[in-house]
Amino acid sequence: MKKDLIGKARQGDLDAWEVLIREIYPQASKQAFCLLRDKDLALDAVQNTMLKVFNNLSGLKDDGAFTGWWRRILTNEVYLLLRFSSRVMPGITPELLNTGELSVEDAVTLKLEMGQAIKGLPLEQQQILLDIDLRGLNLQEAAVEYNLPLGTVKSRLFRARARLQETLKQYRKKPKERIDMTLEPSxxxxxxxxxxxxxxxxxxxxxxxxxxxxxxxxxxxxxxxxxxxxxxxxxxxxxxxxxxxxxxxxxxxxxKTEDYEEIVDATFFEQGKPTTMTSHIWFKKPDSYRTDGDSASTGPITVIMKDGIMLSWLADKRQVRKLILSQEYRERGNFNFPDSLKAMAENKSSRILGTEYLQGRPVLHVQFSEQVPGLGEMNTHHWMDKETWMPIRTEYYNVKGELVNRREVRELRLNQGLPDSLFELDLPEGVTIEEENSQVLNLPQDITLTEAAERLHQAPYSLPGQNYKIKHQWIEIKEGKGALLSMYSVLGEQNPLLIVTQGPVPHTNLPPNSSTEPVEIEFDGRKTTGGLIKVELAGVKYMLEWEDNGYYYTCGGQLEKAELLKVPGKLKRAE
Structure with missing residues (x-):
C-alpha cells in the first residue's frame, strides 16, 4: 500500500480515502467474519472500525504502521462485541459492574451506559483500555505493541478507567422506576x-x-x-x-417481506398427548390475510382479512360471519413479526442460543425465560428466520420443563407475488353475507377489577385464592358495552386453566357444530340453569354459559366436566 495514498487521505483527500477503503475493506471483512462467524456482527465491527480509522487517521504518525494500526482497531471492536458481557473488568470497582440485583432491562442499560462511555473515550485511551482490560494484555505488552513508554500506557489506562468509573457512578445514582401494569395515544x-x-x-x-x-x-x-x-x-x-x-x-x-405463504402445525400437549391443527396461511402487504383450516369443532373454515373487514366462511354450515376490524386492531394486529417478538419478550429475560438450520434455513434460536417465584424458571424457545425474523418454530415449556405448546412452520415461501384474487372469498351460489349482523372486532385491553366495575356498573365476580396467575382484559362488543375476560393460570404453567367472562351483552362465539346440554348450577348462593357445550378445542374441553339479572356469564378451559360445573358456585364479588 503506497504511503503517499495514506498521506493524502490523512490530509482530507476523499478520493484517496475511497481508494484506501476499497483496498482494506475486503481484508477487514474477512478477518471480522473469521473471528465472529456471524455476518451481521462482522459488518458492525468493520463499519465501526472504518469510522474510527477515518476519524483518527490524522493522528497516525508512521504511515508504515497503518496496516497494523487498523487491524488492531478491528480486533478490539471484535473483542468489544464478544466479551463485553463479562461483569468483571479490571480497574473498575466490582460493585459498579454487579448486575445481580438489577432487573434485566436495567442490567442491559448499565452495559449500554458502559459501552457508550467506552465509545466516547479518545481513541488512544479506548484502544489501551480494550487491549488491557478486554484482550488481557499486560502493561508491558501493550507498551511494546504501541511502541510507547510504559508511563504513557499507564497514564492513558488510568484516565480511561477513571472516566468509566464516573459514568457508572452517575448511572447508579439515577432513580429507576419499578412499577408493574397498556398504552393509549401513539x-x-x-x-x-x-x-x-x-x-x-x-x-x-x-x-x-x-x-x-x-x-x-x-x-x-x-x-x-x-x-x-x-x-x-x-x-x-x-x-x-x-x-x-x-x-x-x-x-x-x-x-424484506412483501408476501408469504406457510403451512403451520399448532400442537397442544395434554399430559404428553399431542393434539395438532394444521393451517394454510397467506399474507400480502399491506393488510391482506387468509387462513384455511379444519377441526372437529368448526369443520372446514376459511378466514380472510382485507381492507378492515374479516370474513369467516364455515363450509359445513354454509354460513359467512362478518366482522369489522377496529382501527386499533388494524394497526396493532397487522401480522408484524417484530411486534410479535416484542410481545414475546415482555416481562422476560432473553438470550441468543446460536444459529441453527430448520427447513434448510439459517435460524436464530432464542430463549425467553420467566421467573416463577418459589418454583423456578419457565422457558419459551423460539427459532426465527435470520433474515426476516419470521417465526419458524416456537415451543412453550412449563416450569417442570414439560412441552405444552408447539407452533411449527412446515413450509414457507416468501415474496412469490401472491395475486389479489387469493384474498377474495369465492362463495357458493345462494350463500350471502348478512351485513346487518356485522360487529366491530376490537383488541382486548388489560384492565383492573376496579376499572371493570365502572364499565360493568357492578362489582365483577372473581375466583378467590392465591394459587393462580390472573390476567383481566376488557373486550368491547358494542359501542360503550363489553365483557370482562379473566384468565386463571396455575403458577408455572403456560396455558390458562380457566377463562371466565361476564358482561351485560351476549358475547359467546361458539363453534357452529356445538350443541348445548341444560345443566343445573349454583351461582351467587342460589340455583340456576346453564348450558354446557363440549368444545374439544386445544386447551378448551367444555364451555359453560348462564344468565343472571340481565348479565351474561361463561367459563371454560382445561377442567373436566364435573370440576367446571363447580366453578360458578366458587365465584365471589370482588371487593
Missing part, C-alpha cells in the same frame, strides 16, 4: 423513545417524568419498550444501539 411511544434515548431537553424531561409518575399506562409502555430494547440488543449483538438505530433495524426487517 405519540407517547415517541416520547418514551426520546426519554430512553436521552434526547429530551431538561425541561421536557422533567415534565415527562412528572406525567409518567402519575400515569400507570405510560409506566407499562415504558416497561414494554425496555423489555424489547433488551431483546433487540441481544438479537443484534450490539452493545450500543440507539433507539433510532433500532427503529431502522426493525423497519429494514419489515421491508
Amino acid at each position: 405519540d407517547i411511544k415517541d416520547r418514551i423513545c426520546d426519554y430512553l434515548e436521552g434526547t429530551m431537553e431538561a425541561a421536557a424531561r422533567n415534565t415527562f417524568e412528572q406525567e409518567l409518575s402519575q400515569n400507570p399506562a405510560w409506566q407499562e409502555e415504558m416497561k414494554k419498550q425496555k423489555d424489547f430494547l433488551t431483546f433487540l440488543h441481544s438479537l443484534t449483538g450490539k452493545i450500543t444501539l440507539s433507539v433510532a438505530e433500532i427503529k431502522d433495524k426493525v423497519q429494514a426487517v419489515i421491508e
